[in-house]
Amino acid sequence: MKAKMGEEGRKIIQDYAIEKVLNEMDEIYSLYL
Numbered sequence: 001m002k003a004k005m006g007e008e009g010r011k012i013i014q015d016y017a018i019e020k021v022l023n024e025m026d027e028i029y030s031l032y033l
Helices: 002-032
Strands: none
Touching: none
């Protein structure tokens, strides 16, 4: 059960990190365009 929670948490953090990176990339692109 604890291992499952760790996996869920890691997935949520990963999704959040990916979204954050994509948002920053969008900002950078909008500066250049």
